[in-house]
Amino acid sequence: MSKRARQATPTAPAGRVSGLVIAAHGRHYSVELPDGEVRQCYPRGKRGDATVGDRVSVSLQGVTEGAIEAIEPRRNLLFRSDQMRSKQFAANVDRLLFVLATEPEFSMDLAGRALVAATTAGIPTTILLNKADRTALLPRARERLANLAGAGAQIIELSAHDPDTPARLAPVLAGRTSLLLGQSAMGKSTLLNALVPGAAAATREHSVALGAGRHTTTSSRLYHLPQDLTRDGVPANLIDSPGFQGFGLQHLSREEVAHGFAEFEPYLGECRFYNCTHEHEPGCAILAAIDAGVIPPERHALYLRIVHENTAGERY
Numbered sequence: 001m002s003k004r005a006r007q008a009t010p011t012a013p014a015g016r017v018s019g020l021v022i023a024a025h026g027r028h029y030s031v032e033l034p035d036g037e038v039r040q041c042y043p044r045g046k047r048g049d050a051t052v053g054d055r056v057s058v059s060l061q062g063v064t065e066g067a068i069e070a071i072e073p074r075r076n077l078l079f080r081s082d083q084m085r086s087k088q089f090a091a092n093v094d095r096l097l098f099v100l101a102t103e104p105e106f107s108m109d110l111a112g113r114a115l116v117a118a119t120t121a122g123i124p125t126t127i128l129l130n131k132a133d134r135t136a137l138l139p140r141a142r143e144r145l146a147n148l149a150g151a152g153a154q155i156i157e158l159s160a161h162d163p164d165t166p167a168r169l170a171p172v173l174a175g176r177t178s179l180l181l182g183q184s185a186m187g188k189s190t191l192l193n194a195l196v197p198g199a200a201a202a203t204r205e206h207s208v209a210l211g212a213g214r215h216t217t218t219s220s221r222l223y224h225l226p227q228d229l230t231r232d233g234v235p236a237n238l239i240d241s242p243g244f245q246g247f248g249l250q251h252l253s254r255e256e257v258a259h260g261f262a263e264f265e266p267y268l269g270e271c272r273f274y275n276c277t278h279e280h281e282p283g284c285a286i287l288a289a290i291d292a293g294v295i296p297p298e299r300h301a302l303y304l305r306i307v308h309e310n311t312a313g314e315r316y
């Protein structure tokens, strides 16, 4: 038996090990093996597109490297896409933690789009309203977030600087893989460092290994949360992701976009016309719910923006 085969887990084919993608940089992946060893892996041939959170089958090469032979089926994938390309945030995510803050002013448009992406991917969302210590700014942030009351996301107000924050988030994080997402400057890194002791050091080492030479997050990375957050043997993980300035949803059809709005759900299928676009048709149940004050007009306006942007993209 070769040394390589003996290192493999008993269930894997000879020389193959199942691993977890914890970082991705182009076609260069950091894969964590069952014994905790992290190997630098490259996809075999054209087999690309693995993403952080993916389980992959790796054949070990040399002492520190490996080849990704296969990507195991995903439970879900969170990504954004414009006409040029798509950007994967993470796969196999149990919960999206969308980070907003009392300052600088966050974009309701981007928050709404991230919620649509998560909802259509089947990922529940918790909104973290950070910098709640800036109490004078809280009422305005709450007022803006009121439009999301029916969007199916729990909202937690917190301060990443507050030493009690990790304990308060423990029930949300325990036994799950959560994805931290948000515009830059909202406090994602501060929150990550509060929740994952040693995350800052790991990020630095990673940038050095890649020769990136800077500490800004340019791609997603999976961190293990402390062991007391393991539930029923399932460890808790936190995936940090780069900030973004746009959030296209070109991969979604009109119907999918509509289902991305949780508050539309009770009315979908109730319109007079089976192919209602919910834009102007008589007997539209969504438009009626807006008139009745049940659905905020701002949410419908976002639906229209996404749908129009996607149909404009089809013409090219």
Ligand SMILES: Nc1nc2c(ncn2[C@@H]2O[C@H](COP(=O)(O)OP(=O)(O)O)[C@@H](O)[C@H]2O)c(=O)[nH]1
Pocket: 130, 131, 132, 133, 134, 158, 159, 160, 161, 162, 182, 183, 184, 185, 186, 187, 188, 189, 190, 191, 243
């Ligand atoms: N007042 C206050 N400032 C915070 C809080 N969390 C983060 N910050 C500050 O907000 C700025 C941006 O934070 P950072 O974690 O780098 O944001 P990121 O770009 O989302 O990773 C930094 O100056 C932080 O010190 C908080 O809870 N309260």
Ligand SMILES: [Mg+2]
Pocket: 188, 189, 190, 216, 217
């Ligand atoms: Mg950051």
Ligand SMILES: [Zn+2]
Pocket: 271, 276, 277, 278, 279, 281, 283, 284, 285, 286, 287
């Ligand atoms: Zn309709």
